[in-house]
Every structure is written in C-alpha cells, then in structure tokens.
Amino acid sequence: MEAIQACLFDLDGVLVDTAKYHYQAWKRLAEELGFEFTEQDNERLKGVSRDASLQILLEVGGITVEEEERKRLAERKNNWYVESISRMDASEILPGALEFLKDCQANGIKTALGSASKNAQLILNNTGLAAYFDAIVDGTLTSRAKPDPEVFLLGAEKLGVAPSACVVFEDAEAGIEAAVRAGMRSVGIGSPAILTKAALVLPSLEGFSADRLFQELKAAI
Numbered sequence: 001m002e003a004i005q006a007c008l009f010d011l012d013g014v015l016v017d018t019a020k021y022h023y024q025a026w027k028r029l030a031e032e033l034g035f036e037f038t039e040q041d042n043e044r045l046k047g048v049s050r051d052a053s054l055q056i057l058l059e060v061g062g063i064t065v066e067e068e069e070r071k072r073l074a075e076r077k078n079n080w081y082v083e084s085i086s087r088m089d090a091s092e093i094l095p096g097a098l099e100f101l102k103d104c105q106a107n108g109i110k111t112a113l114g115s116a117s118k119n120a121q122l123i124l125n126n127t128g129l130a131a132y133f134d135a136i137v138d139g140t141l142t143s144r145a146k147p148d149p150e151v152f153l154l155g156a157e158k159l160g161v162a163p164s165a166c167v168v169f170e171d172a173e174a175g176i177e178a179a180v181r182a183g184m185r186s187v188g189i190g191s192p193a194i195l196t197k198a199a200l201v202l203p204s205l206e207g208f209s210a211d212r213l214f215q216e217l218k219a220a221i
C-alpha cells in the first residue's frame with residue numbers, strides 16, 4: 001500500500017458541526033409548508049446536495065412543486081442557513097480537527113477540502129480553517145454529488161497526489177462510498193455500523209494524530 005501523502009476532508013460533520021444549522025433551516029421551511037420535519041428525516045440529508053436535500057424534504061411532506069418554486073424554496077432555506085453560519089467562529093470547530101490539520105502540516109501531509117457545500121468558503125473564513133488547506137474543492141467547483149468521486153479526485157489533482165496516496169475523512173456514507181470509488185482509503189467519523197466501508201472509524205478527531213493515522217491504516221489494510 002502506497003505511503004500516505006495527502007488527507008482530504010469533508011467539512012460538515014467532520015471539521016465543523018453545521019448539520020444543526022442545516023436542520024434548523026430545513027425544519028423552518030417544512031413548517032412554513034405545513035408539515036413536520038424530524039431529526040430522523042434530517043439524517044437522510046447528510047452529505048447530500050442542496051437540491052437533492054430539498055427533493056427529499058418535499059417527498060417527506062408529500063408535496064410536488066414546479067421547478068421555479070423549487071428554486072425559490074432552496075434559496076429561502078439557504079438564506080436562513082447563511083444567516084446562521086455568518087455568526088460562526090473558531091469555537092465551532094469540532095474537537096481535535098484543528099490539531100489534526102496542524103499535525104498533518106507538521107508531518108508533510110498535504111491537505112484538501114472536499115465538500116458538497118456551496119457555502120464552504122464562508123465557513124472556512126469565519127472559523128479560520130481556510131489557512132490549513134493546500135487546496136479547496138467545494139460545491140461551486142463540482143457538478144456531481146457524492147457518492148460520485150468527482151470532489152475527491154479533483155482535490156487529489158489539485159494537490160498533485162495520486163488517489164492511492166490519499167486518505168479521505170468523512171461522516172456520511174455517501175462520502176465514504178465516493179472515497180472508495182476514487183480509489184482512496186478512508187476514515188469514517190461517526191458510527192462503525194453506518195460507515196461500514198471505511199478502513200477505520202473514529203467517534204471524532206479528538207486525540208487523533210498523523211502517527212496514529214500511519215499506524216492504524218497500515219494495520220487496517
């Protein structure tokens with residue numbers, strides 16, 4: 001197995017806990033449309049693009065709308081979401097994430113962001129995370145959503161590193177699948193019962209280090 005040269009990170013749920021803001025905004029939209037959107041329903045939206053998320057939400061509510069109205073609803077949700085993330089700061093970086101990014105840099109491992117979000121840049125700027133990436137690939141640069149490997153393959157290309165030397169960090173099943181399809185190893189952040197295809201699953205990045213990454217992935221493959 002090739003030596004690890006780069007780590008690619010999903011944003012929402014791996015580096016920052018923005019899932020709660022997405023949920024609040026979708027829930028508000030559902031309430032306006034006259035139905036309830038539960039936290040369990042919201043699980044289905046993790047890692048899924050904005051348009052696909054709206055589609056799922058409308059399915060839950062049993063509502064069909066025209067293309068124009070769909071665009072308006074997605075924009076309405078996004079405006080509320082942007083209002084929330086505009087207030088974010090470094091205190092909302094998930095435990096261990098910043099330390100691990102710094103440890104990657106200290107060990108000569110390149111880093112890239114691989115996120116489906118079109119709001120990634122705002123979050124990176126507000127939290128100060130932007131400074132820790134050699135390349136940023138987000139929803140404004142990609143056209144195919146995870147589990148398509150596009151976002152990670154583009155990240156590897158920008159870094160000039162072969163996919164087989166990359167490790168992806170992801171909290172969504174679709175994201176792990178995207179890593180597998182890209183020919184990359186992956187570390188799941190969350191539950192081993194859900195992230196079954198990841199080489200290694202951690203509850204969070206807290207206490208994790210580049211050394212442990214080298215050791216554990218060698219052991220896992």
Ligand code: BG6
Nearest residue numbers: 012046047048049050117118119
């Ligand atoms: C992903 C989130 O990172 O980005 C999804 O997990 C979200 O929940 C998607 O829908 C798109 O985000 P945005 O900010 O472009 O609406």
Ligand code: MG
Nearest residue numbers: 010012013171
């Ligand atoms: Mg995620």
